[in-house]
Amino acid sequence: MPLPKAELHLHIEGTLEPELAFALAERNGVPLPYADTEELRKAYLFDDLQSFLDLYYGLMAVLRTEADFEDLADAYLARAAAQGVRHAEIFFDPQAHTARGIPFATVVEGLGRALDRSEERHGVSTRLIMCFLRDQSAESAMATLEAAKPHLDRIIGVGLDSAEVGHPPSKFAAVYEAAGVLGLRKVAHAGEEGPAAYVREALDVLGVERIDHGLRCVEDPELVERLVRDRVPLTLCPLSNVRLRAVDILEQHPLPRMMAAGLLCTINSDDPAYFGGYVDDTFHAVHEALGIGPEGLRELARNSFEAAFLDGGPEEEALRARYLAEVAAYEFD
């Protein structure tokens, strides 16, 4: 049995495996420029950001109906459960779909249907976080927040993702302020390829509660001190960092240094269909490559539940306490 954990940095669109992509393409009559799943699987071995993004956005064409989004989320939840995930806070990118003419409601209701059944079917509690594409305009983000308003019973927070450099957090100050007024939680990708200054901006200007990635905070000792002092969680994605060349090889990942500095680190799978592994695979990889032993892995699992948005009253706190007890009781073989 894998170590129980929460996954807090997972893009549902990044869980589209070649087999499901082909099945949905057939169901919807969408032609794919690949002969079969094997050829598509080879395309997943991209070696730079642009070929990843081309493939990622290209394949989204197969997602058209509520049932497609439901099947996508259900397939992820089944895999996550097998990897020890007990709680998942799942990102989705509404603009990647509305730009293709898919209504916001189709996306969120389809995902929501799978999430509604998740505890019963997979034993995984879930939350949904909608991300704004930071390479799109601030106006487009605001329009997306507006479109989300009828669906806020399904969405607990907002995030910020996609190409980071040149799109600082401050660009989205107004939409984050509006999201706060609506009672939404706030996270943002920062300090992945962008500088440590973007991490500061995400905290100071957007008021985020967690930083997604945040890898480059290590370049700024004062910032590290602040993140440690304020217990700001970082949702790191080591396998993604290697595939997208934020670090050259996993053996050079700063995770052990970051943990030793007292940062509240979590590890996650980001876009697991594309980056070579789901979250328990990531736990195994950091154990092998970085020598993080059982107690380090237990700390990462404990952090994942501490950093989860499970603070909405006594029922959620009880759920968190139950998960933390499972982590404490876990026996490594």
Ligand SMILES: [Zn+2]
């Ligand atoms: Zn991400």
